[in-house]
Amino acid sequence: DTALVWLRRDLRLFDHAALYHALRHHARVIPVFVFDRALLDSLPRSDRRVEFIHAALAELREALHRLGSALVVRHAQAHEAIPQLAAEFGAQAVYANRDYEPAAIARDEAVGRALHGLGIAFRTSKDQVIFERDEVLTGSGQMYSVFTPYRRAWLARLTPFYLSSYPVRRYLEHLAPLSPQPLPTLAELGFEPSNLSTLPVPLGSSGGEQLFEAFKERIDRYHEARDYPALKGPSYLSVHLRFGTVSIRELARHAYEQGSAGAQTWLSELIWREFYQQLLWHRPDVVGHAFRREYDSLPFPNREDWFAAWCEGRTGYPIVDAAMRQLNTSGYMHNRLRMITASFLVKDLLVDWRWGERYFAERLIDYDLAANNGGWQWAASTGCDAQPYFRIFNPVTQSQKFDAEGRFIRRYCPELAALPAKAIHAPWLATPDTLAAAGVRLGHDYPKPIVEHAVQRAAALALYQRE
Numbered sequence: 453d454t455a456l457v458w459l460r461r462d463l464r465l466f467d468h469a470a471l472y473h474a475l476r477h478h479a480r481v482i483p484v485f486v487f488d489r490a491l492l493d494s495l496p497r498s499d500r501r502v503e504f505i506h507a508a509l510a511e512l513r514e515a516l517h518r519l520g521s522a523l524v525v526r527h528a529q530a531h532e533a534i535p536q537l538a539a540e541f542g543a544q545a546v547y548a549n550r551d552y553e554p555a556a557i558a559r560d561e562a563v564g565r566a567l568h569g570l571g572i573a574f575r576t577s578k579d580q581v582i583f584e585r586d587e588v589l590t591g592s593g594q595m596y597s598v599f600t601p602y603r604r605a606w607l608a609r610l611t612p613f614y615l616s617s618y619p620v621r622r623y624l625e626h627l628a629p630l631s632p633q634p635l636p637t638l639a640e641l642g643f644e645p646s647n648l649s650t651l652p653v654p655l656g657s658s659g660g661e662q663l664f665e666a667f668k669e670r671i672d673r674y675h676e677a678r679d680y681p682a683l684k685g686p687s688y689l690s691v692h693l694r695f696g697t698v699s700i701r702e703l704a705r706h707a708y709e710q711g712s713a714g715a716q717t718w719l720s721e722l723i724w725r726e727f728y729q730q731l732l733w734h735r736p737d738v739v740g741h742a743f744r745r746e747y748d749s750l751p752f753p754n755r756e757d758w759f760a761a762w763c764e765g766r767t768g769y770p771i772v773d774a775a776m777r778q779l780n781t782s783g784y785m786h787n788r789l790r791m792i793t794a795s796f797l798v799k800d801l802l803v804d805w806r807w808g809e810r811y812f813a814e815r816l817i818d819y820d821l822a823a824n825n826g827g828w829q830w831a832a833s834t835g836c837d838a839q840p841y842f843r844i845f846n847p848v849t850q851s852q853k854f855d856a857e858g859r860f861i862r863r864y865c866p867e868l869a870a871l872p873a874k875a876i877h878a879p880w881l882a883t884p885d886t887l888a889a890a891g892v893r894l895g896h897d898y899p900k901p902i903v904e905h906a907v908q909r910a911a912a913l914a915l916y917q918r919e
């Protein structure tokens with residue numbers, strides 16, 4: 453009998469829950485992917501993520517050919533395409549891995565209903581997290597809204613079972629023998645190439661593996677290096693976690709077994725990821741709303757010109773501008789810089805966190821609704837376990853602390869490259885001689901600061917205190 457495995461954010465053929473269950477229970481298994489018009493049609497015509505997905509599928513397709521099978525790809529609405537494909541191939545069941553985003557839950561319910569109407573089963577599995585939904589709850593059965601006790605409970609629940617991989621390889625002979633199927637080109641999908649191929653982002657599950665192998669060499673120093681954007685501190689695996697070109701079980705198992713201070717800190721970051729996923733599942737209303745409802749309608753003045761300056765990296769605060777330029781040119785931003793730029797937008801420019809959240813959602817190659825919303829609400833002090841509103845990052849102090857030599861700033865703001873380290877964090881405070889010697893004319897080569905931090909800080913405190 454036949455089953456489909458519907459791939460979504462799990463673009464790999466190893467340690468894959470849905471694929472494993474399908475292969476174990478069915479003699480002919482067909483992997484399918486839908487370029488979902490419901491998602492794609494609203495994207496800009498050049499989008500690094502579509503290209504990342506495309507590259508991952510091309511690799512999957514080759515791997516399946518080598519196994520004598522094929523990847524069936526459609527460009528359509530998922531809720532129509534999946535039931536059609538299931539009927540076309542005479543499938544008894546469709547398998548997929550669960551997704552906890554509200555829109556994905558609604559889509560899966562629609563697909564499930566359509567399949568049910570055809571007498572076809574829809575079976576979903578946990579795959580992209582170690583613990584999902586309500587697997588980690590407080591003693592009184594509530595969701596955790598503070599990270600540290602969540603992390604403690606998460607670790608207490610952990611057994612080797614949850615970290616063990618699905619032995620997919622054992623059952624691969626159950627892949628349906630199929631002749632090669634076409635993969636639509638980017639142009640056929642209506643997209644133009646982005647600059648992805650020029651970026652140091654290794655693609656597909658082979659790229660995920662390459663990054664992970666390299667990170668294993670650095671993991672023991674992660675806790676010391678991760679906060680400095682000029683260093684190769686973090687893993688850069690976020691886009692692979694987003695699209696499932698790596699397995700969370702392999703990653704978490706390695707970190708857990710390694711056990712060093714660096715590995716433990718990194719495991720905590722993977723737990724943060726799950727913390728925000730379970731939060732989104734319990735509280736889907738955080739999409740568009742403050743987790744803490746008393747902060748839902750703070751009267752942000754929302755100056756369009758300031759927002760534009762932030763987006764384009766011309767606020768006059770070098771660390772903020774360098775970070776925004778990193779985002780714009782590469783689709784990635786270092787975690788410390790996400791915190792700094794988010795705080796700056798909300799508490800220095802007094803722009804609603806939802807504007808920043810949307811901008812990151814458009815630009816980040818690793819964009820993930822749960823993590824992005826969680827990160828923004830943390831920075832805006834509207835979230836669960838957030839930064840208290842009165843703790844406001846000073847962008848200059850942050851810059852001096854985490855990019856002391858200005859190495860990161862110089863990379864993305866070359867017009868400031870000749871400034872000495874002590875002047876680069878706040879060029880408006882430098883002497884005319886220092887600026888002249890570095891060939892910097894403020895307000896000409898590089899903007900003067902659009903706001904004064906001390907003034908804006910007081911305005912932000914007043915704005916939050918009004919609630």
Ligand code: FAD
Pocket residue numbers: 678686687688689690691693694721722724725726728785786787788790791794812816818819820821823824825826827828831
């Ligand atoms: P590493 O430091 O190597 O961490 C390993 C993995 O842990 C990451 O790949 C990620 O999956 C997870 N992780 C780490 N930190 C967090 C966190 N704070 N919350 C949730 N998961 C985390 N992460 C995204 O994956 N997508 C987003 O859209 C996103 N938006 C963010 C927005 C803001 C305002 C902030 C403050 C953070 C955001 N993060 C987001 C979290 C974090 O910045 C990135 O996961 C991290 O920078 C990715 O780089 P890395 O893979 O090298 O991370």
